[in-house]
Amino acid sequence: MKQFSFVVALLCTQLFVQAQSNVAPILEDFYHHPERVLVTAHRAAHNKYPENSIAAIKEAIRIGVDVVELDVRSTKDSVLVIMHDGTITRTTGQPGAVRDYTYKELQAFHLLFNGQPTEEKIPTFEEALKLLKGKAMLDIDFKEASPEAAKKTCALVEATQMASQVLFFLYAAKYAPYLHDLDPNIPIMPRSHNAEETEKIMQQGKYAAIHIDDSFYSDSLMSRVRAHGERVWINALGKYDDMEEKQKDSGFDAMMKAFKYANCIQTNYPEELLAYLKKKGLHR
Template sequence: MGKSIKGRCSGDADRSSCCAGKIFKTTKDQIMYKYFLVSLLVFIHPSPVDPIIDDFYHHPEKVLVAAHRADHNNYPENSLPAIKRAIAAGIDIVELDIRETKDGKIVIMHDQRVDRTTNGKGLVSEMTYAEIALLRLKKEGHITAEHIPTLEEVLKLTKGLIMIDLDFKAETSSALKETYRLVKANQMEKQVLFFVYDYKDAVAGLPVMPRVHNVEEVRTVLDMKSFSIMHIDESFYSDSLMSEVHKAGMRVWANALGKYDDMEEVQAGSGFEEMLKMKQVNVIQTNYPEQLLSYLKKKGYHR
């Protein structure tokens, strides 16, 4: 009574490793045990992006919200604060634009030139990253303290939090390969979509979203059996055709940009109500992501 037992594990901090040492005889066994515990914790505590990915791949009855150039209503378009705001608001997907600098750095920028969105002038493709890094983004013509983000910064910010649609404005194989390398290195293949224009030559395994322009292209994409989603227009939309897309295990992306967003500016809910008449659409890209999210929740289309 009252005597301590020699070798007994004491204290919560070292109990796990101490007991593991007594159960497992080799260092390798201990490492595997700790790996198992970490994996178990990840399983018990899923990341915020997991339900988004689950809805995207397994629940076509749900409609996801894609924020065009992130939350550019409150922050500079394609900026880190605009992405942070979208994450905080519970948006499912941020759409961002990819360009490549003269020295091969992947940056987030919509236009070919930096003139409209920054305090600089020139083509992104003719500037080094060191030159790009000195520029500051504008919001409604006013210079802010925000810089042009790199893809690496964006992936670090968004990992485990939100899906990303990367719109390839840089039509070079080097940009595509480097982007895929970074996404793969961060183990974010399920979290990222590649919106490339020459989808027929897409690299195997690349999570590409093809842009189709007519019924014939829908058929071509279906026959390829290589994609999880396609970007369509209402001009050739039909419930029956898009049902075929769903049966093939694919999702349907459509834009509210332009017509439907314009209707929203006149009367809240009118554009989204009209757009949801396309019943097979699974992802809607809009300039008003928070308003769309609120509308979908009220109508029972969102978790």
């Protein structure tokens, strides 16, 4: 019995070490290899499973994405859950907003996939953190406006020891100093809306990444962003993903040509982008 217990303990230790090592090369690439392009799964891998679901997160981990993007909202009883829309109609078929329901009430609903109910339910932010721990980075698309929700988000990140694996996405860079004061351990990714704001963000401090829009992208500015130590995050969502859906590699070819210095790409086709980047020698 003692020998059996020892073997089980040893196996658990090995699995833990293996899980921790899975994210190590991702973090190494993110912070020390700007020449490597990282892949972000938008709302997790939702081509096969409901968006922002546990199953979609597991699939994103399985295919080997670097970053999983998830949307965080608060329920009526202040439980942080994963949900993109303010309402739950599109994703569950039920009426009302996330904040109209307690977490327990939300658990009565099933997430839809292609309009059909599944076994998946709305996950909590804490569940997502624990699932991704040691496996991939997490881009927190924070949808709430309250300081209390921000504090709770940071507290859960710390409680799950996930600070080194997350990016806290801010729609407005002006909130970055507040978030840094709230928790200096959590890496921040502010969104820039124009070239002038990008320059101001770099003057404000050094962040893990800057979210760039294609409307003001230029090689000269983005080369400075990378030289400053930030990743250049850009979306394939929309135009380039649509091109890719119609013809393999066409969207990604066009994107890499247009955005030479982009080195973190968010897409609805993470598995396809991973294969493309590996083929081009741009991913480990």
